[in-house]
Amino acid sequence: MSSEELVEKINRLRKEKDAVILAHNYQRPEVQDVADYVGDSIELARRAMNEVKAKILVVAAVDFMAENAFLLNPTKKILIPNQNAHCPMARMLSMDDITRYRTTYPGVPMVLYVNTFAEAKARCDICCTSANAVKIVESVQSDTVIFGPDCNLAEFVQERIKKKVIPIPEHGFCPTHQVFDEENILLLKGKYPEAKVLVHPECTRGVRHIADFVGSTSQIIRYAREAVGVKTFIIGTEEGILHRLWKENPGKEFIHAHIFGICPNMKMTTLENVYTSLREEVYPVTVPEDVATGARLALERMFKAS
Numbered sequence: 273m274s275s276e277e278l279v280e281k282i283n284r285l286r287k288e289k290d291a292v293i294l295a296h297n298y299q300r301p302e303v304q305d306v307a308d309y310v311g312d313s314i315e316l317a318r319r320a321m322n323e324v325k326a327k328i329l330v331v332a333a334v335d336f337m338a339e340n341a342f343l344l345n346p347t348k349k350i351l352i353p354n355q356n357a358h359c360p361m362a363r364m365l366s367m368d369d370i371t372r373y374r375t376t377y378p379g380v381p382m383v384l385y386v387n388t389f390a391e392a393k394a395r396c397d398i399c400c401t402s403a404n405a406v407k408i409v410e411s412v413q414s415d416t417v418i419f420g421p422d423c424n425l426a427e428f429v430q431e432r433i434k435k436k437v438i439p440i441p442e443h444g445f446c447p448t449h450q451v452f453d454e455e456n457i458l459l460l461k462g463k464y465p466e467a468k469v470l471v472h473p474e475c476t477r478g479v480r481h482i483a484d485f486v487g488s489t490s491q492i493i494r495y496a497r498e499a500v501g502v503k504t505f506i507i508g509t510e511e512g513i514l515h516r517l518w519k520e521n522p523g524k525e526f527i528h529a530h531i532f533g534i535c536p537n538m539k540m541t542t543l544e545n546v547y548t549s550l551r552e553e554v555y556p557v558t559v560p561e562d563v564a565t566g567a568r569l570a571l572e573r574m575f576k577a578s
Contacts, residue, residue: 278543279306285550291328293546294320296337297489298512298538303332303546310516312489313337314386314401317344318575330549331557332541334359338557339390343568353545355555357537362388364444365421370395373418373440382418382440383409384570385425390559392421394566397573402473403488404578406432411577420444428473428480448535449474452508454482457529460506464527470495471508471529479508489513496521510535 273281286293286308294316295307304310309319313333320329321344328349331338336359338352365388373382374395384396385405393399400408402425409417409429419426420440430437452475461467461482470492471483480486485495489509496505496517507514508529517526548554559567 273544275302275543278547282306282543282547282550285547286330289328289550289553290326291330291550292320292324292326293330293332294341296333296512296538297493297516298510298535299332299541300512300539300543301515302543303541304512304515306543306546307332312401312403313340314571315490317341320345320348328550328553330546332546333357334362334537335557336362336387336389339559339567340386340571342557342559343390343393343564343571346564346568349553350557351549351553352555352557353549354540354542357540359387359537361421361444361446362392364441365389365392366441367391367395369420369441373438377416377418377438380416380418380438381412381414382420383412384420385422386571386574387446388421390563390567393570394563396570398577399570399574400578401488401574403491404574405429405473408574408577409433409435409437422446422474424449424476424480425473427477428486446474448510448533449508450476451532452476452479452530454478457482457506457508460527460529464504464506466502467504467506467527468499468502469506469508469529475508483508493517493520496524496526509533510538512538 293307295304295310317340330351331341334357342350382396416436418438421444423439426439468484470485504525506527511528511534514526
């Protein structure tokens with residue numbers, strides 16, 4: 273079946289089934305193009321919660337993002353088109369880690385990135401995103417905070433506040449953002465001296481420190497859109513974002529900072545998966561209510577604080 277035929281069938285099915293397709297900024301271009309909304313994980317979940325009246329949400333992303341959508345939209349059917357689309361960083365934080373850190377640092381608040389599973393969220397005090405991490409940690413009434421699971425984001429926060437930030441686990445990271453390196457970026461800067469370097473805070477310290485701007489995917493998109501007098505950008509985050517940047521900024525040039533800065537898990541979802549998910553209503557995502565209650569509370573505290 274051709275891409276055009278698939279898109280036609282997807283469009284028909286979403287009308288018939290009262291469904292909305294949400295795609296993350298890192299998804300394949302054709303999946304982004306067929307989506308009703310494209311954004312970062314929490315942006316999509318909130319958009320659906322606040323604006324979408326659909327009965328079915330198809331979340332073209334990785335596992336924890338589909339969980340987020342369920343937590344914020346518990347009355348809707350949440351589908352993930354490819355059930356093998358896992359987030360390796362989220363899997364680096366175990367329940368044993370949380371128990372051990374709670375025991376080692378009694379009374380110390382725990383802030384967890386939304387890039388975690390619901391079971392972990394249910395055991396933290398408040399969640400954060402890469403866009404609001406600094407603000408959320410600052411809002412916590414404590415001089416010391418446990419923060420996870422990305423040690424690079426924890427370090428990024430630590431550099432901007434006076435509180436002590438303890439990473440959980442000690443070396444949690446995003447494998448895709450870990451590949452970006454200073455040498456490649458400096459080589460590109462030599463080739464494009466007028467370019468601005470925009471990177472994600474999940475990148476390593478060296479990469480962040482040579483960037484012109486460090487921010488979440490939504491912040492990178494906004495920076496590129498609003499930048500005046502700048503035509504060329506070197507992008508240090510997963511390559512899927514380039515499709516949206518090119519679409520929304522005709523006349524500007526975007527150069528990916530590393531050939532291997534690709535998340536294989538984000539790329540697992542295909543148009544065929546989206547079509548099958550809608551047609552067969554697979555694969556449903558749910559969270560047990562006892563877990564969902566605590567996880568939802570951690571998210572709601574984040575929304576209130578930010």
